[in-house]
Amino acid sequence: MDQALEVFVTVVEKGNFTRAAEELLMTQPAVSQYIRALERSLGTRLLDRSNKYVRLNKAGEIVYHHAKEILGLYTRMNALVDDVMHRASGDLSIGSSYTFGEYLLPRMIASLRQQYPLIRPTITIGNTAEVAEMILRHEADVGIVEGDYQDERLHIEAFAEDEMVVVVPRGQRYDPWSEIPLAELQTETWILREQGSGTREATERMFAASGFHPRHVVEFGSTQLIKESVEAGLGVTLLSRFVVRKELQLGTLHMLKPNGRPVIRRFSLISQKTPYHTKAVEVFLELLRSRQGMF
Missing domain, CATH: 3.40.190.290 (D-Maltodextrin-Binding Protein; domain 2)
Structure with a gap:
């Protein structure tokens, strides 16, 4: 994506260079440099500037309209590619009992990271009762426990x-x-x-x-x-x-x-009773289920 277009659209929507710089986490001179570079590449000024305001001129209105379309198409393209690639990202908090967590889970996390490098897993080890409490308190996204654990408040699935x-x-x-x-x-x-x-x-x-x-x-x-x-x-x-x-x-x-x-x-997965999970949790659950019979 051409970052100059993103900077230009932000300047227009924020109304001045200072607020745009704050939004983009840039310095104000860097924002000005992007705008000048865009204007040079198009061969015309796009903004009417004063100490109090920044306004689009006729050429700027054309560029702003098409820049919004380009940025929207780029965002949609990324979303479609993510769906095709089954890309998942973000935090994944796992609570696990000792046996699985210390002797089986490390290899699974290595495999997960190879397939989904944008997922950031964290693992907390505890006994079965402690892991269940972590799920109930929303301190972990998914838990792995040993034995025939029962709790009507949780979804429990032997795997x-x-x-x-x-x-x-x-x-x-x-x-x-x-x-x-x-x-x-x-x-x-x-x-x-x-x-x-x-x-x-x-x-x-x-x-x-x-x-x-x-x-x-x-x-x-x-x-x-x-x-x-x-x-x-x-x-x-x-x-x-x-x-x-x-x-x-x-x-x-x-x-x-x-x-x-x-x-x-048995080893069992435990989670909140909800059909909705983050993509990171979904791919981790799929990985565990796909390994049935391989442990």
Whole structure:
């Protein structure tokens, strides 16, 4: 777009160079320079100037009329190109529980930024209950939580499954095992996440389904701290396979299927109950849904 036309139209509509400069975030000499350059290119003066006013002359009226059309066409062209290219821009605030937010979301954000570089994402990590509160308070556009979260005030949509496994220290008596009855872990110290965490909910659901009651429990609010504690031999835990992927490859932790089968939970999207979202939110939701079955 010819910026001189935009400056010219602004000067005409604001009535003087000073107000036009303020509107365009320019200096007044810069505005004057654009007007002089436009007049030189057309070979005629376009404005009658005085200390009190700026008025269009006959040539200026013609240029102003067509400049408005040109600027309008340029704006419409950009809008149509944006639609064709599915371009999205602006802020995107995401709240996510620990497992997805720390171990899966970074790669998704990298993919999002490659496709939509004008989107500016921010991520806040919290447990499931904290993320839900962020959505309810309009502090985040979309949330990702673990487990079977329910709240009638929110739109909740399951979009992926997560396999949970018992994690034990490497180099212990459990090394030869790939499956284990929970009863064999009765005397172990169980290291659990705090109440409100989706991982804590999955663990307690596993205990209840098996009628299992651990004798010793400690509670930590950090998944990384739990992993370090298990590596140090403090106890055992239940975690997502995504969380311990690197440790399993390095051989610092060992995983077991409890009672011969994994514990399955779901990842869910949560948002306000409204059919209207920003384009940035829409493309992020589309990206998540398109990855179903790939996590």
